[in-house]
Amino acid sequence: MKRIGVFTSGGDAPGMNACIRAVVRAGIYYGLEVIGIGHGYQGMINGEFIPLQARSVSNILQRGGTILKTARSEEFMTKEGRAKAAKNLKEQGIEALVAIGGDGTFRGAIALYEEHGIPSVGIPATIDNDLYGTDYTIGYDTAVNTALESIDKIRDTADAHDRLFYVEVMGRTSGFIAVEAGIGGGAEYIAIPEEQTDYEEIKNVLKGFRKDKTSSIIIVAEGDEEGxxxxxxxxxxxxxxxxxxxxxxxxxxxxxxxSARDRILASKLGVAAVEALISGKFNVMVGEVKGEIKLTPLKETFRRRKELDPYLLKIAKILSI
Amino acid sequence: MKRIGVFTSGGDAPGMNACIRAVVRAGIYYGLEVIGIGHGYQGMINGEFIPLQARSVSNILQRGGTILKTARSEEFMTKEGRAKAAKNLKEQGIEALVAIGGDGTFRGAIALYEEHGIPSVGIPATIDNDLYGTDYTIGYDTAVNTALESIDKIRDTADAHDRLFYVEVMGRTSGFIAVEAGIGGGAEYIAIPEEQTDYEEIKNVLKGFRKDKTSSIIIVAEGDEEGxxxxxxxxxxxxxxxxxxxxxxxxxxxxxxxSARDRILASKLGVAAVEALISGKFNVMVGEVKGEIKLTPLKETFRRRKELDPYLLKIAKILSI
Amino acid sequence: MKRIGVFTSGGDAPGMNACIRAVVRAGIYYGLEVIGIGHGYQGMINGEFIPLQARSVSNILQRGGTILKTARSEEFMTKEGRAKAAKNLKEQGIEALVAIGGDGTFRGAIALYEEHGIPSVGIPATIDNDLYGTDYTIGYDTAVNTALESIDKIRDTADAHDRLFYVEVMGRTSGFIAVEAGIGGGAEYIAIPEEQTDYEEIKNVLKGFRKDKTSSIIIVAEGDEEGxxxxxxxxxxxxxxxxxxxxxxxxxxxxxxxSARDRILASKLGVAAVEALISGKFNVMVGEVKGEIKLTPLKETFRRRKELDPYLLKIAKILSI
Amino acid sequence: MKRIGVFTSGGDAPGMNACIRAVVRAGIYYGLEVIGIGHGYQGMINGEFIPLQARSVSNILQRGGTILKTARSEEFMTKEGRAKAAKNLKEQGIEALVAIGGDGTFRGAIALYEEHGIPSVGIPATIDNDLYGTDYTIGYDTAVNTALESIDKIRDTADAHDRLFYVEVMGRTSGFIAVEAGIGGGAEYIAIPEEQTDYEEIKNVLKGFRKDKTSSIIIVAEGDEEGxxxxxxxxxxxxxxxxxxxxxxxxxxxxxxxSARDRILASKLGVAAVEALISGKFNVMVGEVKGEIKLTPLKETFRRRKELDPYLLKIAKILSI
Structure with missing residues (x-):
């Protein structure tokens, strides 16, 4: 292999730039040329290809967003769109891809391989943490910290006024952000899509409110079934x-x-993705499971459901007394 | 004068604790006893009086919220409620009050003086910055900085996706937060209650959007007449x-x-309020105007309208090109 | 068991308050009385015992420092000092201890058990991350994030001036903070106690400096053998x-x-420590290893050396090209 | 006038990028071409000229450092160096300069005018706040806020251990940062170059230490006469x-x-500098005094000494009781 492409796709996540940097520098370290692709799959179709050097990715490690931009591409959803993307990639001499994103990103990568033989390694980057095959996705830790900074501020005003606040956090159909933001923010109750909202319990935890608890915060995941x-x-x-x-x-x-954790994870997975490509591992996502790099077939990453840690759910209840 | 009371009332604002600390220590420095009153006017009625020492206010300077709590009191809106508050204050030997808050707080202080002869000095603390007689209110600078931190984060994701975002900031019926958050956040347009929303201009600034501007942010004050x-x-x-x-x-x-600015302002005005009381100045608000302490009759602070700086409005337009 | 004590000792670490809160609430949840002990071992000798309720630990989760204070006690180093501490603990009816701190804390706990039969469970809290038996110690993630915020600021000025900076981080005799702060901060070289400083390599990484790299940052662990x-x-x-x-x-x-991670870890380990005590596990430290709670004999936690992740050291080199 | 140059010089300060953006956009708004000059005076000599468009300065408002870089130039200290710089400027058709920096920057600008007739308007940007003719310099507010964030963290650990800390802040030969960081951080004593260090007073403020004050922080300006x-x-x-x-x-x-304040100030002064140039005002610094734009001859800005606010010094003493 001589030349690989790297791109970001789907919802952006903090740490994507740190990951792009790691892919570029690891690629160069291992003797590859690395081409950046702008605007994800749409950029493959439109021909947004930029050769990247070690210095092209200086001073981006600490930045949010993605210097390669991201987009959702209607055109790539069509067979013709994908054919055009594959043709452009081949003309550029790009032999393999590093796909940074979430399940939509990985579905696209699978299609490019099955229809056009272009192999990929995926890197999980989404604030929602909803991919199987990695304990944490890139961006998740930052999102939880950002939510906590806001919840701490809300706690100040809730406490000054003896008020009850509901705070809605992101997470699509999973409660990962909600559970950690809830425990970390000292929430009285956490409403998540994985469990039915228990109004009896809400009543119980709020009983103390204005008796001896002076402020209360309830965290709600945006995807909660109650809406x-x-x-x-x-x-x-x-x-x-x-x-x-x-x-x-x-x-x-x-x-x-x-955050520190997202920068480290993005750096690790960026290097690991290049190493996977070099050793001929394709159509897999590189993840970190129990502290070690693990490869998981791309399809499994979204077909299998990553479960919330039941111990976290338990301590959330214990600590809200 | 031997004994004064201090309380916070109305919406809480960052810097209230720094201000309480300054009032307490300045009071003690000048030989007074200082009684903290919990939950604002409601606390006067309920008898929440706590003697405060120099050490009672250690390590609170940097905290949001207010250790004295704040509340809106229905009961104090009635003549009977105010009579009860005044009676309690007199029983406690409290000869004068330092009232930290906004226009509602000051209206209450005026009533206590007119009906019961209890004099006050007001200190402007509200994130909205909508009080006449001070260039800045305590809490405003922190609120603008908090808004900017959020807008910076939104800029990251707007830029990654080439998106247009509308960000609504606080400010009740005035555009102070919106204008500074807009200029500081590089907004393309700022919609404020003081001006009619100009859809033609919005069209013009957005013309560049997706042509050469890749992201756009429009700031809207919550009190904007468009809703x-x-x-x-x-x-x-x-x-x-x-x-x-x-x-x-x-x-x-x-x-x-x-923020630094709010801590300094709160410290200055806290000391100045005690010095005003000692020198027999009542029914005034201490503010900072053009870098100097200034006293303004409480009534004027909300009857007269503080104007937005027209130069700021002008540069907002220049910089959004 | 009916009554337990909880204390912090040794160097303070962010998350100690979150951990105290978790111990107190888990204790109460499981039907125990929890006594807070001020100033660590010195407080046992001086008799600083404070009964703690669920509300005693409200609104401390997010605070740095420790509400129970910490201290280094000369007196506890003597047999007489420990006898006095043990006598006081027994008079208070404290049957077991939760000891939050590092290796010095755990040595004290071992002595109290061996000499006076008072059992303990330890919780690892130190920014240095140098305890065997847990992947991370409480406080470490926050310390790395704090170091990174500073390094990002230094990067700004280094870049503006094309300068070389050396940044010294904490970590006593281990390089955990240095390695993660180095990778997360994009350092050109990381000097750690575990490896001899390689001046040839420093020369090599600095060759690019002022050629195409405009700024360079070298991270040095305080305990580095070069001083x-x-x-x-x-x-x-x-x-x-x-x-x-x-x-x-x-x-x-x-x-x-x-940080989020430290709040979650502190909450988990605080609950787990109480559960360990209840199930009769003594003289162990509760840690988190590969995502799961693990108990390790107190002695092993400082006798065995926790190794740096060699993959991290490798990617640090790859990414500094 | 058709074409102006803009550059940053001397020590970098947060807000320099916001200021560059304002100069560029205001220039274009008023029909001028704006040329960015890299590395300050050295870049004039080396020929680092980059035409800047409105979009060249997108998304830099919130960044520290300076995209135009800064440097100290030995060569410009010589008559030959300045002659070369002037020749290059004239070849580029640059008719006037906007010089962003401190006293060294302004001395250079004066020399370029006196020796070669190239006029400048200066903008005060230095964290030290030590320029006459403006209440605040760009970067000062951010530096004070950064110092405060650190002092707050130090307060946490000082309080946990009942310790005394000395914190040295920047400020060259003036105590502006020290005084505001000291008041904002709740310091027990502030040692500044403007006043002799009073050891008797330090003794007095520390008397309470370990009696009822549990932690103490003394702020020292780097330029303090004691060293x-x-x-x-x-x-x-x-x-x-x-x-x-x-x-x-x-x-x-x-x-x-x-910070918000620095972004606003940088935006205001950037626009005001261009407006001054257009209206034929040269060899002046644009500053903000008591809320209004004011022009001061460049020479006066460093020859006259800006005084510390005596009221601030007074309240620092009152609040440390």
Whole structure:
């Protein structure tokens, strides 16, 4: 192999730039040429190819976003679109890809391989942490820290006013961000898609509210089956009469300088992805499981469900007494 | 004078604790006893009086919220409520008050003086910066910095995706936070209550969007006459077809450790309020105008409107090209 | 068991308060009384015992430092001192201890058991991460993040001036903080106690400096065998002539609000320590190894050496090209 | 006038990028071409000229450092060096300069005008705040906030251990950073170059230490006549026996994303500098005094001494009781 491409796709996540840097420098270290592809799959179709050197990725490690940009591509969803992308890649002499993103990214990579023989290694980068085959995805730790900084601020004002706040965090259909932000933020209750919202328990934890607890915070995952923070807040008010404020943290969770953990993880997985490609491992995602690099077939990463740690759910309950 | 009371009231603002600390220590420095009153006017009615020493306010300078708590009191709105508050204050031997808060706080202080002869000095503490008689209110600088940290994060993801974001900031009926967060965050347009939203101009600034500008951010003050970020975003989409995301920053702007500027201002005004009381100045707010301590009759602080700096509005336009 | 004591000892670490909170609430959840002991072993001798309720530990999760204070006790180093501590503990009806700290803390706990039969469970809390039996210690992740925030700032000024900086981080005799701060901060070279400083390699990585690299940062662990950042900097200057600036981060690495990871780890280990005590496990440290709670005899935690991840050392070299 | 140059010089300061952006966009807004000059005066000699467009300065507002780089130029200190710089500027058709920096920067600008007739407007950007003609310099507010974040962290560990810390901050020969960091950080004593260090007073403020004050922090300006934090700490220990720790904050105070205040000030002064040039005002610095733009002859900005606010010095003493 002489030349590889690297791109980011899907929702952006803090640490993507650290990961691009690691892929580029590891590629060069191992004697490869590395081509950056702008705007993900759409850029393959449009021909956004930029040769990257070791210095091209200086001073980006600490930046949020992605210097290669990301996009969702309608055109790549079509057979013609993918054919055009594959043709462009081949014309550029790109023999393999490093695909940084989430399940949509990996589905695209699988299609490019099955239809056009272009092999990929995937790197999990999404704040939602919802990919099987890695304990943490790149961006997740930063998103939880960002949520916590906001929750700490909300705690200040909740405490000054003896108020009840509902805080909605991201996470699509999984409660990873919610559970860690909830434990880390000292939440009284955490509503997640994986469990039915238990209004009886909410009533119990709020009993202490305005008796001896002076402020209360309930964390709601955006994908919760009840439909988000506003719905739960209104229902609790109807049922038990508790006044409330709602904050929807939204897209601030996607940005910002990556945390230490995300920079380290992105650096590790970037190097590991290049090493996997070099040793002929394709159509796999590189992840970190129990502290060690592990390869998982791309398909499994989204077909199998990564479970929440039941011990975390247990201590969340213990600590909210 | 031998004994004074200090309390916080209305919406909380970062720097209130720094201000309480300054009032307490300045009071003791000048030979007074200082009684902290919990939960604002409601605490006067309920009898929440706590003698404070120099050490009672150690290590609070850097904390958000208010150790004295704040509350809105229905009961104090009644003549009976105020009579009860005044009676309690007199029983405690409290001869004068330092009232930390916004216009509601000052209206209460005026009533206590007019009806019961209890004199006050007010200190402006509100993130909205909407009080006449001081260039900045305590909490405003922190709120703008908090908004900017969020806008910087949103810029990361906006830039990665080439997206248009509307960010709604606090400020009640004034655009102070919006204007400074807009200039500091590099906003393409700033919608404020003081000016009619100019859709033609929004069209013009967004013309560059996806041509050479890759991301765009529009700041909307919560009190904007159009009704907030969602409304403006939808109308721009209808008129000109621009897709968007909305983030409402909400209560995170009220919390957090106060900025340098807010700590200094809170310290200055806390000392100045005690010095004003000692020299027999009552029913005034201590503010900082053009770098100097200035006293303004409490009534004027909310009756007169503080104007936005027209030069700031001008440079916001120049810099969004 | 009916009553346990909890204390912090040795160097403070962010997350100690989150851990105290978890021990107290888990204790109460499982039906125990929890007594807080002030100033570590010295407080046992002096009789600083404070009964703690669930609400006693409200709103401390996010605070740096330790509400129970910490101290180094000369008196406890003597047999008489320990006898006095044990007598006081028994008079208080404290049947077992949760000891939060590092190796010195655990040595004390062992002595109390061997000499006076008072059993303990240890919780690893030190920014240095130098305890065997846990992948991470409480405080380590925050310290690395704090170091990175500083390194990012130094990168700004290094880059503006095309300068070479040496940054000294904490870590006593181990390079854990240095390695992760180095990788996360994009360091050109990382000098750690575990490896001899390789001046030839420093020369090689600095060759690019002022050619195409515009700034360079070298991280030095305080315990490096060469004697710290100033010594290495002077020697490199003598040998190869590179001008430099030095920053010694120092005690800022000990403070600050704990990171998400440290809050979660502190919460987990606090609950796990109480559960270990209840199930009769003594003289062990609760740690997290490969995502799971693990008990290790207290003695092993400091007698066995925790090794740096060799893959991290490798990628540090790859990424500095 | 058709074409102007802009450059940064001397020590870098947060907000320089925001200022460059403002100069470029205001220039274009008013119909000028703007040429960026790399590495300050050295870049004029070496011919580092880069035409800048409105989009060239996108997404830099929030970044520390300076995209135009800065340097100290030995060559420009010579008559020949300045002649070469002037020749290059004239060949580029650059008719006037916007010089962003401190007193060294302004001395250079004066020389270019007096020897070669090239006019300049200066913009004050230095963390030290030591220029006459503006209440605040660009970068000062960020530096104070950065110092405070560090002091808050040090307070955590000082408080956990009941310790005395000396913290040395930047500021060259003036105590601006020290005074505001001291008040904002709750310091027990502030040692500044403007006043002789008063060991009697240090003794008095430390009397309470370990009696009822559990931690103490003394701020020392680097330029203090006693020779910095280590010297004062040793002398206090000799005189009165207080153990101590020292932290020298150093270059972290130069970097980081600019604060709200610095972004606003940089934006204002950048626009004002261009407007001054256009209206034919030369050899002046644009500053902000009491909220209004003010022009001061370049020479006065460093010949006249800006005084510390005596009220700040007074409240520092009151609040340390």
């Amino acid at each position: 988000g923070a506003f719905k739960i807040a209104r229902k609790v008010k109807e049922l038990y009469g508790f006044d409330y404020r709602v904050v929807v943290l939204g897209h601030i969770q996607r940005g910002g300088s990556p | 907030g970020a969602f409304k403006i975003a939808r109308k721009v989409k209808e008129l000109y077809g621009f897709d968007y995301r909305v983030v409402v920053l909400g209560h995170i702007q009220r919390g957090g450790s106060p | 710290g950042a100033f010594k290495i900097a002077r020697k490199v200057k003598e040998l190869y002539g590179f001008d430099y600036r030095v920053v010694v981060l120092g005690h800022i690495q000990r403070g600050g609000s704990p | 910095g934090a280590f010297k004062i700490a040793r002398k206090v220990k000799e005189l009165y026996g207080f153990d101590y720790r020292v932290v020298v904050l150093g270059h972290i105070q130069r970097g980081g994303s600019p």
